Amino acid sequence: MLKSARAFLLGASLASALPGSAALADDSVANLDAGGLVLDKNDQIELRAEDVFLSVKQIRVAYRFYNKGDKDLPLAVSFPLPDITGEQDLVVSLPNAASSNFLNFQTKVNGKPTETTLEQHAFFTPDGGQEIEITDLLKGLNVPLMPLGEATAAAIKQLGAEDRGKLTSAGYAAIEGETVTPLWTLRSRFTRQQVFPAKKEVLLQHSFTPSVGVASGVYFDKANLTGESLAQYQRKYCTDDGFLRAADLLTRRIAEAKPGAGDAAADIKARQTYFGYAIARNGLGPIGRFDLTIDKAYPDNLVSFCADGARKISSTRYEVKKVNYTPDRNIDVLILDKHVEK
Numbered sequence: 001m002l003k004s005a006r007a008f009l010l011g012a013s014l015a016s017a018l019p020g021s022a023a024l025a026d027d028s029v030a031n032l033d034a035g036g037l038v039l040d041k042n043d044q045i046e047l048r049a050e051d052v053f054l055s056v057k058q059i060r061v062a063y064r065f066y067n068k069g070d071k072d073l074p075l076a077v078s079f080p081l082p083d084i085t086g087e088q089d090l091v092v093s094l095p096n097a098a099s100s101n102f103l104n105f106q107t108k109v110n111g112k113p114t115e116t117t118l119e120q121h122a123f124f125t126p127d128g129g130q131e132i133e134i135t136d137l138l139k140g141l142n143v144p145l146m147p148l149g150e151a152t153a154a155a156i157k158q159l160g161a162e163d164r165g166k167l168t169s170a171g172y173a174a175i176e177g178e179t180v181t182p183l184w185t186l187r188s189r190f191t192r193q194q195v196f197p198a199k200k201e202v203l204l205q206h207s208f209t210p211s212v213g214v215a216s217g218v219y220f221d222k223a224n225l226t227g228e229s230l231a232q233y234q235r236k237y238c239t240d241d242g243f244l245r246a247a248d249l250l251t252r253r254i255a256e257a258k259p260g261a262g263d264a265a266a267d268i269k270a271r272q273t274y275f276g277y278a279i280a281r282n283g284l285g286p287i288g289r290f291d292l293t294i295d296k297a298y299p300d301n302l303v304s305f306c307a308d309g310a311r312k313i314s315s316t317r318y319e320v321k322k323v324n325y326t327p328d329r330n331i332d333v334l335i336l337d338k339h340v341e342k
Contacts, residue, residue: 031213032082033276044069055295067196086147086182095209103208116190147182221251237334238306270338279327290325302336
């Protein structure tokens with residue numbers, strides 16, 4: 001199972017604060033985990049294989065479904081995107097924020113590109129109340145459903161007083177001076193109807209650009225990374241003693257280096273990057289064969305993730321192979337990256 005095991009260490013780099021902790025630097029960016037395909041539950045369909053490739057630049061997933069029944073079966077297949085909420089404590093990483101397809105999602109069937117339908121709805125949950133949908137209201141006001149970004153704020157500013165009041169009086173948006181804060185949540189998914197032929201295998205593939213969180217600064221040392229912050233790292237990324245020692249050593253080298261003193265560490269600019277993949281629970285039973293590949297981009301980066309049986313297959317890649325695998329947690333990857341533009 002993908003749970004507490006070892007962390008993998010090669011070279012050295014620098015991490016900063018734990019995502020969401022008080023020590024985060026001002027230029028930190030939060031990530032959003034995207035998930036896998038969701039298939040309508042049916043006893044005829046089995047997931048024979050799932051291959052997952054994870055990197056900061058691209059996530060690719062291939063599913064091999066088999067219809068063991070005697071009849072062709074049309075089913076709805078969906079890919080849920082992460083929810084986007086307007087009010088955020090941190091800036092959220094969106095690879096293509098100006099597009100409704102903000103993760104650059106693409107899909108193939110049996111190796112050929114295919115079309116999917118993007119469904120998007122906006123919801124608002126008042127304090128202590130039940131969630132309500134406000135999609136039609138926003139569309140009627142020509143306000144984008146995406147709560148983040150300049151286009152949405154600009155559209156709200158351009159509304160007349162009466163129309164702005166429809167948003168602010170109900171609490172859907174807050175306006176203070178020139179600052180506009182949408183307070184609704186965007187929920188998105190790509191869908192398609194897929195026919196699964198009887199006694200045949202169907203290959204479904206999708207790829208997208210991950211939402212990658214970033215934090216910079218010198219915080220990954222024994223003096224600062226303690227208590228609950230350390231515990232969160234260990235729970236989420238399985239950071240072991242070797243990983244922590246290497247990160248602590250480099251952190252202190254950078255902190256103690258003086259520019260112009262001839263210490264190479266003085267020229268290092270490093271950061272922590274983190275992203276995740278939410279494995280879909282399709283209710284189809286165990287995955288017949290599960291292959292996971294994680295690429296850390298550069299040989300001298302540090303990487304940590306939770307995995308049993310992971311092995312190094314190249315200078316930048318690690319592999320996990322499972323048979324009859326039932327996922328019990330998402331895959332979270334922490335990379336301490338010193339390949340930052342000077």
